[in-house]
Each structure stands twice: as structure tokens, then as C-alpha cells.
Amino acid sequence: MAPLTDAGLRDFCDELGIPGFVDAHVHFMPERVLHKVWAYFDALPASVGLEWPIEYRLAEAARLELLGELGVIVHTALLYPHKPAMATWLNEWALQFARDVPNCVPTGTFFPEPGAADYVRAGIEGGLRAFKAHLQVGAYDPTDPQLDAVWGQLAEAGIPIVCHCGSGPLPGPYTGPGPISAVLARHPTLTLVVAHLGSPEYAEFLALADAYPNVHLDTTMTFTDFTERMAPFPPDLRPRLRDLGDRIVLGSDYPNIPYPYAHQVESLVRLDLGDDWLRGVLHDNGARLLRASSSSATS
Template identity: 50%
Template sequence: MTAPSALPERLAAYGLPGLFDVHVHFLPPNIQAAVWRQFDEAGPKIGRAWPIRYRGTIEERVEQLRGFGVRRFTSLPYAHKPGVAGYLNDWAAEFSTQYPDCLRSATFYPEPGVEDYVAAAIDAGVQVFKIHTQVGEFLLDDPLLDLAWDAIAEAAVPVVTHVGSGPVGNVFTGPEHLRRLLVRQPDVPVVVAHLGAPEFAEFLDLAETYEHTRLDTTMVFTDFLASFPDELLPRVGQLGDKILYGSDFPTIPYDYEHQFDSLARLLGRAPGLDDDWLRKVCWGNAAGLFSDQPV
């Protein structure tokens, strides 16, 4: 049996009711196994050894999160090709019914009819979408997505978007196609995953420019991804209202607590990086974005 985590006590010491983790993945078992094989093989879109820390059953992983003090989380399915989004969305909807501390999550892909199933997901109460342009190999401003983006902006449903060029870039990553989308549709509520790694400065620019563009902390500042430039830390402190806590659980190569530790050790390193910043990042910002409140 895994020893109880000390993280909940440490969260309480900062005045946190727990963690609101906006970047957690739960996938259908067959899809999850396929994803993990890519990581085990350090495939072409992974690019490095990536030992997965948490491989238990779905039930075990949910209980692990709760044991870490995570009170709200996501499932974040992402479509890697046409024709799979509906299956993933149905599975994720059932998952959030079974585990109500999970936000109802969904995905979409540039394909005929995408605007219809995105609208259906919104009508059914989806709380967050996830897309991954590196894996799915598409651009955010693909014309097939125009009507879907319009519906998402109108409904104000956040979209966690892996668009940075890490871990391995391709022609479908980088800030430019997000910039083009935001010029056309500035009200799309985008959450840029991994703080946009490695194009940190460019994605900070977009978050500073567009009211509804945010960033998540997933894997950033950890020892595994220790490439964040010190000169950008003041901007991270200034953007404290627009940064959300994310972990990438369960497919992480270190203990879950390390993500929180990596944020806590930023405190005092630049103006704005204080206890209040940590409370907003780890709970308050997501609680406000998803209209959730501590109980």
C-alpha cells in the first residue's frame, strides 16, 4: 500500500483547500494503453526516455489524486485522428458522472461535422475541451474549425491546448497559428498547456495581450523540464491571475508532489511570486474560471 502523501498538510499550510488540477488525463483503457506505449518507446513525438510514474487502474489513480489533495481535476481526452472524438467524448461524459470531482471533458478535431458534436457537447454541459495539435497534426485556424471555435467562444468553455513545440516540435506547433486564431476570435478561452514550452516568451505575450488566453503550469519548473528562463519569472508573477495549476498525471516521470514543490520554490524569486500567487495558481484561478468554489 502506498504511504499517505504529506501534500495535503502542506497545501493547508498555504491556506489552500486543495489542488484544482486542470491538466489530468483519464482515457478509455485501450487508448490509454496505446498512449503509454508511445511514451515507453520514446516515440518520434516524445523524443526522450519518459518513465511513467502512475500506471494503476482508473480507480487507483482517482484515489491517488484524492490522496494528494486534488479536489477537482479533468480527464482531457484528445482526438489524434478523424472519427474518434465522439467515442472519446461519450467515454469522458460517463467518467465524469462516475467521478463527479472530475470536470466533464471533451475533445474535437478538424473534420466534417465537428461543429455539430462540439455544439452537442456544449448543450450537454461540457466544462472543458482538450486538443493536441502536435499529436493530431492540425492547425488551430483550420477552416473546418471555424464554426466550432465560434460556438466555444460564445459558450465560454475553456480549451486546454497543447500547441507549444515540446517535447518535439513539428509544423503544427508554435505560437503563430494560435495568434492567427486569436486575431480572428479573441474571445476563445484558451488555456495554453505547459506554459507553451519551449516558446515561453511568445505564449506569455499572447496571455498578456488577449483577455481570455491563459496558461497552465504542467511539467514546467520541474527538474524534468528545467528550461524556464529566469528573466521571464517577473512576467509569470505579473500574470498570476491567468496561470492555472496542471500536472499531466498520470503520465509523469516523477512523484506527483514534485509539481507543487516546483511552484513553491519559485516564491520570492521575482515580484509577484508570493503565497497569494501560489493560492491563485493552485486553486483560485481555476475555481473562478470553472465557477467552482471550495466547500
């Protein structure tokens, strides 16, 4: 096939037979917080020698408009704290953002701190339908006792939690399969979405999905030329992607990606796992996982 471009994504969806993309790994957050995230990526060349240009460094309104033009019909707004006393106001911002953006699944977060279970409960009651945990940026132990009730609430409610728990692109004190495996051992029904397919510990996180039926994996940045240079996906694991096809969901990391959105989609097409697999990953699985409304998921 000819190389995919952003402008060609809607036609691609029509040819595949899906109404659009359901993207479980999209970032929207308060502008001052997002600008700090961008500053982190801008500083990478000096700190670790890794160039990470932000492809979609646009104002919020322009980013939302472009997301629709790309064919994304349902998405999250992942945000996360790096210290205590941030999560409550981030959740308040997220709820208001989702009220203003009909295609956005209301997405909250948390941090190990006193009252975490209370504000997570309030957020769920207020309409939060997905959560984000970033163990690398937050540098916290997911088995912290202050989070045990949080994980329990999310498991009981069946709310998906997109968790950056792999050690890429840089390891943290609590990344890797060990810490989050301990959480799953205590809360085996948790609907965990492993971000970036657990890069670079792909095999270990695929094994977690084998062991726990509610563990999903998102495709964020995996299989792209950018990630294949740093943490290539082992070819011998490719059959596992087919085996777990109903629990792999599209993730992009929009807008914080160093290449066009179409390249993520094209990287999945290049796996040559078939149109049914693509339809599941690009739309059906995410729509089911995020409990997208029928109007959002099919129009």
C-alpha cells in the same frame, strides 16, 4: 522548506490555506487509448533518447483514489483524437466518466472533420465544460475552416480549451505560437489555456496572454527538474509570472509524469513568488476558470 512528498501534500494545502488543488491538466481516457499513450512514452528512449517513465501507471480506480489522496479536489479528464471519427465517442465516454466522478469537470475534444461543429454543440448542450486540443499529436492546423465554428462556439460559451500548442517536447507541423495566434486573431474572446506554459516558446505565449485577456497558461511540467533540463524557463521572464498571476493555473499531466506529483507543486514553491500567488495558481484561478461548483472547490 523540507522537500515535499506526495504524502505531505494535504498538510501543505492546510498550511497554505487552500482546500486542495484544482488541476486543469489531468488525463483520463478510455483504457485502450491511454495504454497507447503510455506506449508512446515507453518508446521515446529508442526514438529520441528521452527516458519518460510513467510514475502513476495504475488501474483507473487506483488512479482516481490516489488523486484524491494527493489533495486534488477538482480536475479535468483531458483526452484527444489523433484521427477523424474519434472525437464523438471520446466525448460520450467523457460525459459518462464525469457523471461517475463528481470532482471531474466534463471534458471534451474535437478534430477538423465534417460535423465537428455539430458534435461540439451537442457536447456543450450535454454538459461538457472544458475541451482539449492537442496540435502536436493531432498534427492538424487549428485554422482549418472545419474548426472555425468550433472555436466560435467555445468563445461564445466561455468554455476553456486546454491546448497543447507549444513545440515541446517535440515540434509538430502546427505547433508554435503562429497557428494558434491566427485562431485568437479571429476569435479574440476565446478562453484558451496554453498547456505547459507554451514550452519551449515561453516568451511568445506570455506575449499572447498580454494581448488577449482570456488567454491562460497552465504550469504542466514546467519548472520541474525534468523539464528544466530540456527547456529551461528563462529567469528574466519570471516577473511575468507574477504579472499574469491570475491567469496561470495548475496543470500536472497526471498520471503521465516521470516524477511524483509533489515535485510539480514543489517546483512552483521554489519560484518564491509568494503565498498569494501560490494560492491563486494552485486553487483559486483554476476554480474560477473551470467554474467549479462551490461544493467541489471548497470542500
